[in-house]
Amino acid sequence: MNIPAPAVVSVSGVSLRYGDTLALDDISLEIPANRMVGLIGPDGVGKSSLMSLLTGARKLQTGRIKTLGGDIGDFAHRQAVCPRIAYMPQGLGKNLYLTLSVFENVDFFGRLFGQQQTERRQRIAELLQSTGLAPFHDRPAGKLSGGMKQKLALCCALIHDPDLLVLDEPTTGVDPLSRAQFWALIAQLQSRRTGMSVLVSTAYMDEAECFDWLVAMDAGRVLAEGTAAELRAQTATDSLEAAFIRLLPEEKRLGHKAVVIPPRNVDSGIAEIAIEADGLTMRFDDFVAVDNVSLRIERGEIFGFLGSNGCGKSTTMKMLTGLLPPSAGKARLFGDILDANNMATRKRVGYMSQAFSLYAELSVRQNLELHARLFHLAEAEIAGRLAEMAQRFMLENALDSMPDALPLGMRQRLSLAVAVIHRPDLLILDEPTSGVDPVARDRFWELIVDLARNDRVTVFISTHFMNEAERCDRISLMHAGKVLASDTPAKLMEAGGYASLEQTFIAYLKQASDDEDQPMAEARIGFANADLKPTAPVRHQAAQIDSRFSLLRLFSISRREALELLRDPVRAAISLFGTLFLMLTFGYGITMDVENLRFAVLDRDQTTLSNNYALDLGGSRYFIAQPPITDYKQLDYRMRSGELSLALEIPANFARDLQRGERVKIGAWIDGAMPTRAENILGYVQAMHQTWLLEQARRHASTPISTSLMSIETRFRYNPDVKSLPAMVPSVIPLLLMMIPAMLSALSVVREKELGSILNLYVTPVSKLEFLVGKQLPYIAMGMINFFLLCAMVVWVFGVSHKGEFLFLTLAALLYVIFATGFGMLVSVFTGSQIAAIFITFLFSFIPTIRFAGMIDPVSSLEGGARLVGTIFPGSYFMTICRGTFSKALGFAELSQYLLPLALASLLMVGLSIALLEKQAR
Amino acid sequence: MDTLLNIFYLGIKEIRSLGRDTLMLFIIGFMFSAQIYVIANGMPQSLNKAPIAIVDEDQSPLSTRIINAFYPPHFLVPDIIDQYATDPGMDSGLYTFVLDIPPNFQRDLLAGQNPTLQLNIDATRIAQAFIGNNYVQTIVNGEVSTFVQGHRTLVTLPVELEVRALFNPNLNSVWFGAVIELVNSITALSIVLTGAALIREREHGTIEHLLVMPLNPFEIMLAKVWSMAVIVILVATASIIFVVEGWLEVPLQGSLLLFVTSMSLYLFATTSLGILLGTVARTMPQLGLLLLIILLPLEMLSGGLTPRESMPEFVQNIMLAAPTTHFVSLVQAILYRGADFSIVWPQFLALLGIGGIFFFLALTRFRKTIGSMV
Incomplete structure (x- = not known):
């Protein structure tokens, strides 16, 4: 095991922990340059972690890694070499932007690497041509097939002509033909650019056979290194898969034996048909997912379904389980037509889906119990059945664990146990073994074989693995919604004359592609004959990437963010109509007016005078008279029901006693349920009472008398009618301009964290400033559009005129929107999930603005912490400006002093978010 | 019988799931204790420190x-x-x-x-x-x-106006704030819990599991509705006893049983609304944004914060279709004014009707979209 060439990456003593899990355990490794090096091993052994460390996307914890001749832990070196590295993360199209078109995606990466338009266009054209994506130039990345997504991701990675290409499981979930094409493409690239080193990880051992150098990994450690031949020789096995199992530590291999499939003893006579599908078709809108599929599966048969992601396998299986009603065609289960509403047939079917889809919040036992109960197993039987399942599927020690704490292989067994707990006759397994290590996979197969052969359960299974497919009694090859061929594996190979099932499948796929519509066929051919033009001439240019501030990069981020925002229906709708809708709500909702109060009178006097008192009240715009009250009981009832807000009682002999000059009391009951409203009613009634008294005094006095000592002349300024709406509506603008733009910008960074495209920040030359400001710009623009819309609404819908300097208000709004979006960015930088970002932004934008910014009570009326928040919160200043220009006819001269706090706050937000953003994953 | 058992077991599953979600439990606890306390005390007093x-x-x-x-x-x-x-x-x-x-x-x-x-x-x-x-x-x-006084005499009529504020003699805004915030928490939580319960199944892929089992959409939906409603009823009842009456010392008038009954009817409507939103939103963030747009109008325009009669008539009419409007008036009548069933039955009827319509709409939409959720 000598290391052939100089190392492109050398790893020494690297460990990595995520919380309690040790992902990498003291790894030391030299990766030879100028070759295709494969990291092999199942999911979760540390391949991805190692790759993200050596590209600098993740922060090193312990150990050292030298990549391309320098320490990757060193910021300056990272900056210098990042244009020479391309990193394609795991997951189909993980670093792509799914709403952007093929061209827009590649173009975005080109811009990030500072390429000028002509150069970019030329490179993109070449790359799309050579990968066969040219005909899909304008198709959104989200609508590409898995294989095409991976090709697109490769184009994006290759746009800047890297020296080190790192591909993390690029072919997982891709059909064999696309896989073959993908590797051919990489091989061509490498032959053209001899200086390029390629590092690939994969879980498919058969694929790894053709790599130049292999590193086998398990549980965060390196098991072995060398060429495929060396590994096989070392373990004395004939396949890499077997070699890998040999390399595993003893305790993992314990009890492993090669899977043996006993022959099926077909009963004499006519075989019972478990599934019969006739012309099954599934259309989603104009897209045909499954096209006229017919199948017959006998009882006790293991039937395999092969095909790429998105070829219609899962959809077909869902139709067979009754999950999806077919658009056309029929399916029969044990002779009965499959009907989604027929509960009896469902009890005969067990289903296990691709991803682990049991309740992670329930323990293993609770999961089993729940399913047993939902399938209506007799209560007395459940305990026994549970124990039986636990024993058969080797779950005895895990019964009280939570599923997430179990290793993947065990979780798959749990899924299987759950699927068969009700003793189904038919078991439908949708890619049950993807991501599981070879040993666990074989163990899983033993269980399946046992079920099929001994319990005569019909097994319908889909897989990517060819060696698994070979174990099936019969298989169907599926592509683009059609079944290409269906027979026993041996007969299929024989018919095509190929040595392996993989080659057979590829042959069928090629044939199918030729029959497809023109562009697709062209794409395939174009790919096959692709002559990758040497990209060397422009190379030196790419290497000289300006690491300082670049407007081009900043605008490319802005452009992409804006496109994404506009293409997401929910976010786009909220960004444009959210504020308007909420403005209507708040405009009408936050009303301080107290009007149309219902009152009634209990008039025990029934004289002209007492009538006059009641009439006086009813004549006011604030009160609406209701039928009179007859007695106390009724008064109580009508107050309790909320019908009356005010009840008056005029005592008997009111007029007479008054005439005599005796003191009389009028009783008033106010509904105190809403204190503010009650307070207002109190004010009205007292004022009205005074007026009435004056009136009466004036009328009845023989000589003019002085009824008061002095008078107070009240001037309600800025809003002479003291109406709530004109006063409140302008103050809603600061609330909404804070809430919506902050909320949407808060989603921007954290969204990329959740979707994975944040990686592009880590591995491209874009700086934190360019990234954040670039992202913020579209939201600022959106905020300003919202501002103008809101102002228009205030003026034309609510009829509140703007009296002051609008230009000044616009300037203040701009600063305020920068603050609001900056605040959103800040939240986005330190939160981990979108839902947390929404929650935090709401909490810190809505509450301060509505409570502490002077919307209802002025800041000076607040106390303690509320006062402090009100004083430092920029919303308070913008609130003053808004009210000032709208209602008080003010402008720059009077209000300019409030601009400074706004400007400072926005600078602070932007500065803080840049400081807190990390350019590496932790 | 099978249907009832299915609904029961599925509901128990929902409650167990929620029990493991510590963040959600914290949010529930916070919404029904500290938040009510803080907001009730922070309610603007009628006139406080006016400059x-x-x-x-x-x-x-x-x-x-x-x-x-x-x-x-x-x-x-x-x-x-x-x-x-x-x-x-x-x-x-x-x-x-x-x-x-x-x-x-x-x-x-x-x-x-x-x-x-x-x-x-x-x-x-x-x-x-x-x-x-x-x-x-x-x-x-x-x-x-x-x-x-003493310098001059003043001629006035000897009529005195004796004003009494019923139900809240000192017009204490804490009393008002506590109950309104309780209503807001009930609304928000019931919608969030059911919406999130549905989206969680969808995000974890467990919904397709439910669909291949001998269960129908009606059972799946009703299980979520009852389990989440029970949670909210328990927390809200505890909150009204310990936080509103105990901690904030708000003397409540009417019958607690009547309040809980009215809340159950209201939850029927809001949990259905949660399901409805869960079928519209594809992810949690989308649900979050939708909630914002739905919850604020429900809270602001239902007559809880500001009197309904001050709003324009068309807004009042539109809001009659919202369950919150009727619930707020129920709660105010029962808890503040001590109203009994003979007074509040029209609101009960309205809630029942609206709840029925919401449930039906949600079920129709759930049936229609459940296939595309997998």
């Missing part, structure tokens, strides 16, 4: 007396300012009230010349403006009357 300034051109014992009559908590200690400072002070929002006492005010008053004080009010601060005006009038009148 006032006085232009004293008289400089007499009476004017000093008037100045001294303004003090916290209703007003801040007045600033004594120059006449020229009035406009800038009001423009910049420094003062809500500026009272101008003219030169020779005391002399003219005693001479019976009926002098005039000028009171400037910033009417953009609508909450303080109107009530504050009454307070200022009352305070100044009182001071002036006391001052001139």
Whole structure:
């Protein structure tokens, strides 16, 4: 095991922990340059972690890694070499932007690497041509097939002509033909650019056979290194898969034996048909997912379904389980037509889906119990059945664990146990073994074989693995919604004359592609004959990437963010109509007016005078008279029901006693349920009472008398009618301009964290400033559009005129929107999930603005912490400006002093978010 | 029977799932205790520390007396300012009230010349403006009357207005705030819990599991509805006993049983709404944004925060279709006014009807979309 060439990456003593899990355990490794090096091993052994460390996307914890001749832990070196590295993360199209078109995606990466338009266009054209994506130039990345997504991701990675290409499981979930094409493409690239080193990880051992150098990994450690031949020789096995199992530590291999499939003893006579599908078709809108599929599966048969992601396998299986009603065609289960509403047939079917889809919040036992109960197993039987399942599927020690704490292989067994707990006759397994290590996979197969052969359960299974497919009694090859061929594996190979099932499948796929519509066929051919033009001439240019501030990069981020925002229906709708809708709500909702109060009178006097008192009240715009009250009981009832807000009682002999000059009391009951409203009613009634008294005094006095000592002349300024709406509506603008733009910008960074495209920040030359400001710009623009819309609404819908300097208000709004979006960015930088970002932004934008910014009570009326928040919160200043220009006819001269706090706050937000953003994953 | 058992077991599963979600449990606890406490205490008091300034051109014992009559908590200690400072002070929002006492005010008053004080009010601060005006009038009148007592006699009619505030004699805003916040928490939580329960199944892929089992959408949906409703009923009842009555010391009037019954009807509608939103949103963030757009209008326009009768008629009519409107009026009638069933049955009927319609709509949509969720 000598290391052939100089190392492109050398790893020494690297460990990595995520919380309690040790992902990498003291790894030391030299990766030879100028070759295709494969990291092999199942999911979760540390391949991805190692790759993200050596590209600098993740922060090193312990150990050292030298990549391309320098320490990757060193910021300056990272900056210098990042244009020479391309990193394609795991997951189909993980670093792509799914709403952007093929061209827009590649173009975005080109811009990030500072390429000028002509150069970019030329490179993109070449790359799309050579990968066969040219005909899909304008198709959104989200609508590409898995294989095409991976090709697109490769184009994006290759746009800047890297020296080190790192591909993390690029072919997982891709059909064999696309896989073959993908590797051919990489091989061509490498032959053209001899200086390029390629590092690939994969879980498919058969694929790894053709790599130049292999590193086998398990549980965060390196098991072995060398060429495929060396590994096989070392373990004395004939396949890499077997070699890998040999390399595993003893305790993992314990009890492993090669899977043996006993022959099926077909009963004499006519075989019972478990599934019969006739012309099954599934259309989603104009897209045909499954096209006229017919199948017959006998009882006790293991039937395999092969095909790429998105070829219609899962959809077909869902139709067979009754999950999806077919658009056309029929399916029969044990002779009965499959009907989604027929509960009896469902009890005969067990289903296990691709991803682990049991309740992670329930323990293993609770999961089993729940399913047993939902399938209506007799209560007395459940305990026994549970124990039986636990024993058969080797779950005895895990019964009280939570599923997430179990290793993947065990979780798959749990899924299987759950699927068969009700003793189904038919078991439908949708890619049950993807991501599981070879040993666990074989163990899983033993269980399946046992079920099929001994319990005569019909097994319908889909897989990517060819060696698994070979174990099936019969298989169907599926592509683009059609079944290409269906027979026993041996007969299929024989018919095509190929040595392996993989080659057979590829042959069928090629044939199918030729029959497809023109562009697709062209794409395939174009790919096959692709002559990758040497990209060397422009190379030196790419290497000289300006690491300082670049407007081009900043605008490319802005452009992409804006496109994404506009293409997401929910976010786009909220960004444009959210504020308007909420403005209507708040405009009408936050009303301080107290009007149309219902009152009634209990008039025990029934004289002209007492009538006059009641009439006086009813004549006011604030009160609406209701039928009179007859007695106390009724008064109580009508107050309790909320019908009356005010009840008056005029005592008997009111007029007479008054005439005599005796003191009389009028009783008033106010509904105190809403204190503010009650307070207002109190004010009205007292004022009205005074007026009435004056009136009466004036009328009845023989000589003019002085009824008061002095008078107070009240001037309600800025809003002479003291109406709530004109006063409140302008103050809603600061609330909404804070809430919506902050909320949407808060989603921007954290969204990329959740979707994975944040990686592009880590591995491209874009700086934190360019990234954040670039992202913020579209939201600022959106905020300003919202501002103008809101102002228009205030003026034309609510009829509140703007009296002051609008230009000044616009300037203040701009600063305020920068603050609001900056605040959103800040939240986005330190939160981990979108839902947390929404929650935090709401909490810190809505509450301060509505409570502490002077919307209802002025800041000076607040106390303690509320006062402090009100004083430092920029919303308070913008609130003053808004009210000032709208209602008080003010402008720059009077209000300019409030601009400074706004400007400072926005600078602070932007500065803080840049400081807190990390350019590496932790 | 099978159906009932299915609904029961699935509901138990929902409750168990929620039990493991520590963040959600924390949010529930927070919403029904600290949040209610804080918001109830933070409810704007009718008139609290209103900023006032006085232009004293008289400089007499009476004017000093008037100045001294303004003090916290209703007003801040007045600033004594120059006449020229009035406009800038009001423009910049420094003062809500500026009272101008003219030169020779005391002399003219005693001479019976009926002098005039000028009171400037910033009417953009609508909450303080109107009530504050009454307070200022009352305070100044009182001071002036006391001052001139004995100097002159005043002729008035001997009619007294005796005002009593029912249900909340001191017009304590904490009482009001606590119950309204409780209603808001009930609304928000019931929608969030059911919406999230559905989205969680969808995000984890467990929904397709449910669909291949002998279960129908009706059972799946009803299980979520009952389990989440039970959680909310338990927490809200505990909150009303321990937080609202216990901690905040709000004396509640009506029957707790009647309140819980009305809440159950309301939850029928809101949990259905949660399911409906869960079928519209594809991911949690989308649900979050939708909630924002739905919850705020429900809370603001239902008559909980501000009186319904002050809203434009078309808004009032639209909001009649919202369950919150009826629930708020129920809660206010039961808890504040001690209303019994004979009074509130129309709202019960309305809630039942709206809940039924919401449930039906949600079920129809759930049936239609459940296939595409897998």
